[in-house]
Amino acid sequence: MDVRIQQSVVANLAARPMPVEAGPFLIGLDPSTESPGINYATPRPGAAITPADVTALVTAFRKADRQPRLEYVTSCSPSLESLLLTAGFVVEARHDYLVCTPDSVITPPAPAGFSLHEPATEEQRAALVRAQNDAFGGEPVAAEADVARLRRLQSNGGVAVMAVTGADICAGGGQAVPPNGAVSEVAGIAVREPYRQRGLAGAVTAAITNSLFTAGTEIAWLEASGEDAWRVYERVGYQPAGKRLYIAQD
Incomplete structure (x- = not known):
């Protein structure tokens, strides 16, 4: 693995x-x-x-x-x-990575009042980028280069999913890189603070993962940033499988 x-x-x-x-x-x-x-x-x-x-x-x-x-x-x-x-490199972080397969994935329903779908326009892509930046503590803006990067990911076979409220507000989302060797990384799972604790992160993760498996991916993997994220991913079928290192030189 x-x-x-x-x-x-x-x-x-x-x-x-x-x-x-x-x-x-x-x-x-x-x-x-x-x-x-x-x-x-x-x-x-x-x-x-x-x-x-x-x-x-x-x-x-x-x-x-x-x-x-x-x-x-x-x-x-x-x-x-x-x-x-x-x-002279310094360790930034040591993370466990978790994997999911078509046999282990669990699909919770989208929380009431939200719809999940892939961004299909530049404005939808920008809305997803803004939501992710906001959820991760940054400015809720979407640079043109970030939108182009998301568009390129989708056109190359990757997956993006956004969670939208009934008022057409993007509450969060995530993406997965184009599969290679039937393996894809799921990343950027984010939910804006007002919409947390409703099951959105798990629903988004499962939607992305299922989209990968429908297209023939055999293994989806991701990293959890903390215990709360770990629990979310385990609930949709991800299990720890190995260790990764982040290390950089000033």
């Missing part, structure tokens, strides 16, 4: 507008944003990595004017963390 998840991460980064090969690493670069959460690297699973490879990776990031940063499944490169720490 770990190898399939890590291979999917490599594929996701390869689909960035400007992917960069750096020895055993792949850097996914997007010129429309400097966000470290989008511009990061990952190792190819099982690749031999040396201190010189890490030095070359940092050089490639500096050349691109981006912060050196990696996300990866730890078991696929067990000796990498020590090399990165020696090179």
Whole structure:
């Protein structure tokens, strides 16, 4: 399972507008944003990595004017963390990832008063982006580049779902990246504060997951940001399967 998840991460980064090969690493670069959460690297699973490879990776990031940063499944490169720490990297977070399959998914109904559907217009995509930014504590705005990124995700086979109130307000939503090797990452599950504690997060997650499985995806995976999110995802059939590391150099 770990190898399939890590291979999917490599594929996701390869689909960035400007992917960069750096020895055993792949850097996914997007010129429309400097966000470290989008511009990061990952190792190819099982690749031999040396201190010189890490030095070359940092050089490639500096050349691109981006912060050196990696996300990866730890078991696929067990000796990498020590090399990165020696090179001045600092651990940001250690997360469990959870997986769901067509046999394990549980589908709760959408809460009363809300409808779930895929954004089909630029305004709907912008509404979803604004809702996600608001839910995650940012400004409730939607940059043109963010809307374009969501449109590209959908056109490439990814999934986006928005939760809309009867008054046509986007209360939240989420998305999943285009599947690769029948594996897809579900991410960005967000519900604005006034609409929480109603089951929306679970309903959105299940809707995205079912859409993936209907299209032939075999494994959906995600990460939980805390105990509350963990419980939401377990209720729709996700179970812990492995460990991932977030690590960056200032």
